[in-house]
Every structure is written in structure tokens, then in C-alpha cells.
Amino acid sequence: MTDATSRRRAPAMSPELRREMIVRAALPLVVEYGTSVTTAQIARAAGIGEGTIFRAFGDKDALLAACMAEAARPDDTLAHVGAISLELPLAERLIEASEALRGYLSRMGAVAGALAASGGLRREPPSEGSSEGAAENRRRALNGREASMAATREVLAGLFEPERDRLRLDPERLAEAFQFMTMASGRGVTPLTSAELVELFLHGAYAGGPAEN
Numbered sequence: 001m002t003d004a005t006s007r008r009r010a011p012a013m014s015p016e017l018r019r020e021m022i023v024r025a026a027l028p029l030v031v032e033y034g035t036s037v038t039t040a041q042i043a044r045a046a047g048i049g050e051g052t053i054f055r056a057f058g059d060k061d062a063l064l065a066a067c068m069a070e071a072a073r074p075d076d077t078l079a080h081v082g083a084i085s086l087e088l089p090l091a092e093r094l095i096e097a098s099e100a101l102r103g104y105l106s107r108m109g110a111v112a113g114a115l116a117a118s119g120g121l122r123r124e125p126p127s128e129g130s131s132e133g134a135a136e137n138r139r140r141a142l143n144g145r146e147a148s149m150a151a152t153r154e155v156l157a158g159l160f161e162p163e164r165d166r167l168r169l170d171p172e173r174l175a176e177a178f179q180f181m182t183m184a185s186g187r188g189v190t191p192l193t194s195a196e197l198v199e200l201f202l203h204g205a206y207a208g209g210p211a212e213n
Helices: 015-036 039-046 050-057 060-072 075-082 090-117 130-166 171-185 194-203
Strands: none
Touching: 015 039, 015 050, 015 060, 015 090, 039 050, 039 060, 050 060, 060 090, 075 090, 075 130, 090 130, 090 171, 090 194, 130 171, 171 194
């Protein structure tokens, strides 16, 4: 038996896994080049032929849309936050959660910003029924954002749960407040660090304790 006949072929990659692999290779290029990135560049980064991209996605716009959807997907970030040890002090738990959430927001913003700055995703020409289709797409996007926000609040609430009996508000309400503070804290001229955000959230603006009446 020759080496050629004895050598086993690697198992074929499923279409879903191949699309995921292509998107992972494409994301850094999309951030760098926006919509001007070429399928040839993506193919080289992924180590595949350019035709494989078109077989997997049909066209470049579909690939760019898949990149945006992947950047907006919070699953990995929520898994990270959900895995934070409850044995850590609450402040440390929240700092780690803030870092994870801000990293996710930064990655999503980088992809969206690059696509917008270079012209955005190409839109299909208007057609009969297009207004109803656009409304349905907006509804689905809104539902997706709401579901993502709700899932984030749920996993954040778990970080407050061990201290429930010592908290001014229930974990769910604190999780919602912390979520919105985290989303806003990275903006402005001098953005708060995660440590500053958590210190402010847990202890307020007054140094050395609560304000005097």
C-alpha cells in the first residue's frame, strides 16, 4: 500500500462550519477595509479558493451581512459573563463583566463603523412589496436587539444574586442599570474605565461614604 493510498483524507467541513470559518477570517479585514474588502483578500486569509466564498455565500454582500450578524451576536460574551466565579467579590465580578461587554460593543462598533464609513451594505432596488419586507426586517432586527438586551440583563442579574439580601434593589433592576451604564460609559471625552464605572455604580459619586443631609 502506497503512502498516497494509505493517507486518510481529512473529513469534509460542513457548509455551516465553512461559513463560520470564512466569517472569522473576514472580520478583521472588514474592520480594516470596510465594504472595499475583496473576496480575493478574504480567500487568502481563509486559505481557500475564491470560488469557495461564492459557493458558501452567493455574493460578497451576503458575506458582509454575515460578518455584521456575527459581530452583533452576543453568545460568546454572555457565556463569558455567565462563567464569572461567584466566589469573587462583587466589584471584581462586575469589572470582569464590564470588560467583556465593552469588548463586545467595541468589536460590533468596529465592524458596523467600517461598513458604514465605506458606504454600507448594498441595498436591493425597490420592488413591489418591498415596504412590507423592509418593515418585517426592521421588526426582526428590533426583536433581536430586545432579546439580546434581555439575555444580557439575565446573566448580569446572576452576578448580583449572592448579595441579594444586602442590596437596595433586586438583582434584575440593578442588572438593567449596570447594563445601561456600561453601554454609555465608553463614550465621551474621558471614558470611564471599568474599575471607575464599578466604583461609581456601587458607591456613588461621594468620596468616603454617603452624602450628608
